[in-house]
Amino acid sequence: xxxxxxxxxxxxxxxxxxxxxxxxxxxxxxxxxxxxxxxxxxxxxxxxxxxxxxxxxxxxxxxxxxxxxxxxxxxxxxxxxxxxxxxxxxxxxxxxxxxxxxxxxxxxxxxxxxxxxxxxxxxxxxxxxxxxxxxxxxxxxxxxxxxxxxxxxxxxxxxxxxxxxxxxxxxxxxxxxxxxxxxxxxxxxxxxxxxxxxxxxxxxxxxxxxxxxxxxxxxxxxxxxxxxxxxxxxxxxxxxxxxxxxxxxxxxxxxxxxxxxxxxxxxxxxxxxxxxxxxxxxxxxxxxxxxxxxxxxxxxxxxxxxxxxxxxxxxxxxxxxxxxxxxxxxxxxxxxxxxxx
Amino acid sequence: xxxxxxxxxxxxxxxxxxxxxxxxxxxxxxxxxxxxxxxxxxxxxxxxxxxxxxxxxxxxxxxxxxxxxxxxxxxxxxxxxxxxxxxxxxxxxxxxxxxxxxxxxxxxxxxxxxxxxxxxxxxxxxxxxxxxxxxxxxxxxxxxxxxxxxxxxxxxxxxxxxxxxxxxxxxxxxxxxxxxxxxxxxxxxxxxxxxxxxxxxxxxxxxxxxxxxxxxxxxxxxxxxxxxxxxxxxxxxxxxxxxxxxxxxxxxxxxxxxxxxxxxxxxxxxxxxxxxxxxxxxxxxxxxxxxxxxxxxxxxxxxxxxxxxxxxxxxxxxxxxxxxxxxxxxxxxxxxxxxxx
Numbered sequence: 156x157x158x159x160x161x162x163x164x165x166x167x168x169x170x171x172x173x174x175x176x177x178x179x180x181x182x183x184x185x186x187x188x189x190x191x192x193x194x195x196x197x198x199x200x201x202x203x204x205x206x207x208x209x210x211x212x213x214x215x216x217x218x219x220x221x222x223x224x225x226x227x228x229x230x231x232x233x234x235x236x237x238x239x240x241x242x243x244x245x246x247x248x249x250x251x252x253x254x255x256x257x258x259x260x261x262x263x264x265x266x267x268x269x270x271x272x273x274x275x276x277x278x279x280x281x282x283x284x285x286x287x288x289x290x291x292x293x294x295x296x297x298x299x300x301x302x303x304x305x306x307x308x309x310x311x312x313x314x315x316x317x318x319x320x321x322x323x324x325x326x327x328x329x330x331x332x333x334x335x336x337x338x339x340x341x342x343x344x345x346x347x348x349x350x351x352x353x354x355x356x357x358x359x360x361x362x363x364x365x366x367x368x369x370x371x372x373x374x375x376x377x378x379x380x381x382x383x384x385x386x387x388x389x390x391x392x393x394x395x396x397x398x399x400x401x402x403x404x405x406x407x408x409x410x411x412x413x414x415x416x417x418x419x420x421x422x423x424x425x426x427x428x429x430x431x432x433x434x435x436x437x438x439x440x441x442x443x444x445x446x447x448x449x450x451x452x453x454x455x456x457x458x459x460x461x462x463x464x465x466x467x468x469x470x471x472x473x474x475x476x477x478x479x480x481x482x483x484x485x486x487x488x489x490x491x492x493x494x495x496x
Numbered sequence: 497x498x499x500x501x502x503x504x505x506x507x508x509x510x511x512x513x514x515x516x517x518x519x520x521x522x523x524x525x526x527x528x529x530x531x532x533x534x535x536x537x538x539x540x541x542x543x544x545x546x547x548x549x550x551x552x553x554x555x556x557x558x559x560x561x562x563x564x565x566x567x568x569x570x571x572x573x574x575x576x577x578x579x580x581x582x583x584x585x586x587x588x589x590x591x592x593x594x595x596x597x598x599x600x601x602x603x604x605x606x607x608x609x610x611x612x613x614x615x616x617x618x619x620x621x622x623x624x625x626x627x628x629x630x631x632x633x634x635x636x637x638x639x640x641x642x643x644x645x646x647x648x649x650x651x652x653x654x655x656x657x658x659x660x661x662x663x664x665x666x667x668x669x670x671x672x673x674x675x676x677x678x679x680x681x682x683x684x685x686x687x688x689x690x691x692x693x694x695x696x697x698x699x700x701x702x703x704x705x706x707x708x709x710x711x712x713x714x715x716x717x718x719x720x721x722x723x724x725x726x727x728x729x730x731x732x733x734x735x736x737x738x739x740x741x742x743x744x745x746x747x748x749x750x751x752x753x754x755x756x757x758x759x760x761x762x763x764x765x766x767x768x769x770x771x772x773x774x775x776x777x778x779x780x781x782x783x784x785x786x787x788x789x790x791x792x793x794x795x796x797x798x799x800x801x802x803x804x805x806x807x808x809x810x811x812x813x814x815x816x817x818x819x820x821x822x823x824x825x826x827x828x829x830x831x832x833x834x835x836x837x
Contacts, residue, residue, distance in 0.1 A: 287738060297675060300683040334638060334726040342641040342723040366727060370734035382683040383724050385675040386707060390728050393711035394735045397628060401770055405763035415759025422746035422753035429742055 156183070157249040158466055159240040162191030163218050165255030165452050165459070172255065173199035175459030180208040185467065188249055190215050190240040215239035225259030229267070237264035244445050245269060250470045251446035253437070253462055255454045261440065261447060262298055269445035274482040276306045278442030280381065280449070281314055282388070283321055283435040288372025290435055292318045292327075295381035296388050298440065302380040304347035307331065312481050313441050314376045315358055320472030321435065321465070326359045327375035332383065333363035340365075344380060395430055437462035439469060446475050497524070498590040499807055500581040503532030504559050506596030506793050506800070513596065514540035516800030521549040526808065529590055531556050531581040556580035566600030570608065578602060582609035585786050591811045592787035594778070594803055596795045602781065602788060603639055610786035615823040617647040619783030621722065621790070622655055623729070624662055624776040629713025631776055633659045633668075636722035637729050639781065643721040645688035648672065653822050654782050655717045656699055661813030662776065662806070667700045668716035673724065674704035681706075685721060736771055778803035780810060787816050 160176050162169045169191055176187040177200070186209040189196050193214040200210065217232035229235060237260055243249050245268055254261050258280070271278060281294030292314050299306065311329050318327040331348055333341035340363055341349065352360055364374050366387075379387070406416040416423070436458055440447040446469055450462040469475075501517050503510045510532055517528040518541070527550040530537050534555040541551065558573035570576060578601055584590050586609055595602050599621070612619060622635030633655050640647065652670050659668040672689055674682035681704055682690065693701055705715050707728075720728070747757040757764070777799055781788040787810055791803040810816075 285738075287741065300675065332727065334641065334723055334730070342721075345723075366731035366734040367737075370731075370738050380683075382675055382686075383727060386673065386724060386728060387731050389675070390707035390711075390731055391735045393707040394732045395739060396708075397626075397711050398736060398739050398767070398771065400628065401767045402763060405766040405770075406760060408766075409762065412760045412763035415756045415761070416763065418756025419747060419753045419760055420756070421750065422743060422757065425746040425749075426739070426742045429746075430739065 156467055156470060157186040157188065158463055158470075159188045159190055159213075159243050159249045159252045160459075160463065161236045161240055161252070161254035161256050162189040162196045162212075163236045163256070165450065165454050167453075167455060168255065169196050169199050171454065171456045172459055174203065174456040175463065176210055177203040177205060177208065178456065178460050179463040180205075180210055183467065185209075186211070186249075187463065188213055188240070188243060190236040190243070192216050192218065213239060213243065223257070223260075225257045226263040229260045229263040235264070237261060238268060241265065241268035241445060241447070251448065251466045253448045253450070253466045255450040255452060255459060255462070257452070258297060258449055261449050265440050265443050265445070265447045269443035269447070271442055272444055272479055272482055274486045275313075275442040276303070276309055278440055279306075279310045279313060280438055280440055281310075281317060282438035283432065284377075284388070285430060285432045286370050286372040290322055290432070291369065291372065291375050291377055292321055293377045293379075293384065293388070294441075295379065295384050296438065297381050297385035299381040300385075301382070302344060304344055304351055307344070307348040307378050307380070308351045309482070309485065311352065311358060311360070311376065311378050312485060313478055314378065316477045316481055317439060317441055317469070317474055318376050320468050320474065322375055324375060328361045328373070329358045329376040329378070330361050330364040330369075330374035332369065332377050332379040332387075333365060335363070335365055348378075399427075433458055434461045435465065437465040439474075441474075441478065444475075446470060497808055497811060498527040498529065499804055499811075500529045500531055500554075500584050500590045500593045501800075501804065502577045502581055502593070502595035502597050503530040503537045503553075504577045504597070506791070506795050508794075508796060509596065510537050510540050512795065512797045513800055515544065515797040516804065517551055518544040518546060518549065519797065519801050520804040521551055524808065526550075527552070527590075528804065529554055529581070529584060531577040531584070533557050533559065554580060554584065564598070564601075566598045567604040570601045570604040576605070578605035579609060582606065582786060582788070586610060592789065592807045594789045594791070594807045596791040596793060596800060596803070598793070599638060599790055602790050606781050606784050606786070606788045610784035610788070612783055613785055613820055613823055615827045616654075616783040617644070617650055619781055620647075620651045620654065621779055621781055622651075622658060623779035624773065625718075625729070626771060626773045627711050627713040631663055631773070632710065632713065632716050632718055633662055634718045634720075634725065634729070635782075636720065636725050637779065638722050638726035640722040641726075642723070643685060645685055645692055648685070648689040648719050648721070649692045650823070650826065652693065652699060652701070652717065652719050653826060654819055655719065657818045657822055658780060658782055658810070658815055659717050661809050661815065663716055665716060669702045669714070670699045670717040670719070671702050671705040671710075671715035673710065673718050673720040673728075674706055676704070676706055689719075740768075774799055775802045776806065778806040780815075782815075782819065785816075787811060
């Protein structure tokens with residue numbers, strides 16, 4: 156397998172991206188193409204033992220900063236690592252592209268280079284999300300702020316394909332996110348999506364879930380618009396940080412609680428590990444003619460190493476081809492129904 | 497002051513509602529009109545010392561269950577405690593109405609009995625929400641699933657009035673919730689609301705905040721649509737429960753962490769107190785010709801007692817009349833601008 160890693164993507168690039176690539180290549184014997192500033196990447200590579208590893212550097216110097224307006228920057232800087240890296244995949248030199256860089260920039264570059272799969276309304280950004288039972292996949296988490304109901308229905312089918320290799324299950328339970336658990340709940344978008352879904356349902360579709368049920372793990376695939384999804388993910392992070400901050404303040408207020416917390420530290424660590432969900436934190440931009448995975452800007456080498464593993468698993472599961480086939484069959488279904496009408 | 501309490505509202509009514517009313521009346525010497533099933537309420541009252549307290553019972557037997565379709569139930573059961581209680585306020589027999597019952601039922605009854613203030617596009621449900629600095633007020637949290645930008649702009653003005661007595665500040669910082677902190681971020685609704693807001697701005701308007709900034713306490717008033725707001729509040733609760741559940745599981749896994757957690761227990765308790773925000777948990781249905789406050793269905797006597805205090809504070813601050821005046825002045829502003837154009 157050959158994966159492209161955006162060596163310049165994320166807050167700790169290229170040191171952490173290169174370190175992750177070395178670790179991953181050593182373990183898997185896969186090729187990792189490192190795209191970025193050649194001198195900077197080479198300097199990092201020299202810090203590691205890379206004997207017998209296939210880690211070619213592809214020079215692309217026009218870096219997109221985390222603070223640049225991403226769409227503009229990517230369009231202006233044609234020789235940036237994202238565009239160059241994706242072109243390698245498009246030309247058949249690699250199987251997938253992985254980045255910890257600005258999500259908006261990845262979205263723009265992905266659309267520019269790969270374009271959408273024929274019949275896909277919009278590409279969707281999806282991530283694995285922790286719940287009380289383990290994980291579910293959740294999207295859209297930010298690719299589309301304003302959505303149409305038929306997009307959500309298509310994403311339900313697409314995310315069900317993605318959920319299988321990520322969650323390791325055969326018949327994922329698919330639901331829409333709503334502000335109540337009863338059928339018919341939701342805003343107009345979700346209400347209409349429910350009606351459309353009831354019409355063409357080859358999925359294990361279970362209706363709507365509200366956040367409590369989602370966090371209880373009652374669905375394997377949860378679909379919402381990219382505005383709500385993005386805010387939900389950010390609010391979840393913010394609430395988690397808020398709770399740990401408050402706990403810390405209260406713990407530091409007394410000697411007794413300080414001593415207690417020191418003893419309980421392994422439990423705090425283990426809980427944080429489960430929440431940060433490091434092994435399954437990379438998201439997927441689904442619906443383009445190329446596999447594009449996206450990690451958090453704050454990712455360290457361990458996270459990036461896992462992101463590469465996630466990317467490889469999606470290649471192995473042939474998610475891209477299966478998505479194309481599913482969309483094709485949905486189009487045929489719609490066409491034949493329209494012929495009947 | 498005279499407050500109406502829906503004696504049958506919430507999971508623990510009438511025992512907890514009556515106990516709260518007794519405690520509140522004893523402390524304030526205010527009148528609390530208890531609306532509900534007379535026999536049941538009297539039975540609860542007899543368990544308390546009510547000497548010198550003014551706690552009249554108003555019989556209204558058609559209870560709305562927590563599991564009934566609320567709008568239907570309220571319309572069908574005209575003699576339910578919500579409608580009867582609000583009519584007492586409307587007729588001038590009391591200053592405000594407070595309920596721990598089904599929020600949808602309160603919304604329907606509120607609109608039926610009070611109707612909207614002239615010029616108000618839609619009533620908005622708002623609550624105080626905890627953040628790292630203390631509290632902000634947040635709405636809409638569920639009255640309107642599909643919104644128009646001009647509603648959000650009006651709510652910004654209305655919630656700024658409400659924020660003053662609740663937060664005890666004079667010039668609340670007002671923001672829209674968005675999926676990014678930059679000006680122009682958001683879905684079409686939030687983008688248009690930002691443009692409208694920039695046109696007629698007599699507020700301390702600071703633009704958009706994303707969840708991280710909201711939870712850091714960077715705004716005193718945060719406005720969103722009722723679908724996003726409802727889901728955000730529910731997700732915050734679900735994440736908090738999830739974190740405490742995970743922590744508990746990890747703590748119970750080892751003797752060392754069990755001992756540590758026992759010592760640290762006061763810190764956990766104090767943190768939970770801050771999160772549950774008991775003293776400021778009652779929400780307000782704002783925009784109707786009557787003051788209607790709503791508490792959580794799970795409220796116990798202490799919560800309901802605080803909800804009555806919140807209600808009284810809003811009466812004292814004359815939030816209803818100030819809202820009417822603000823809407824009136826906004827209407828004049830719009831009218832005069834239209835004349836100019």
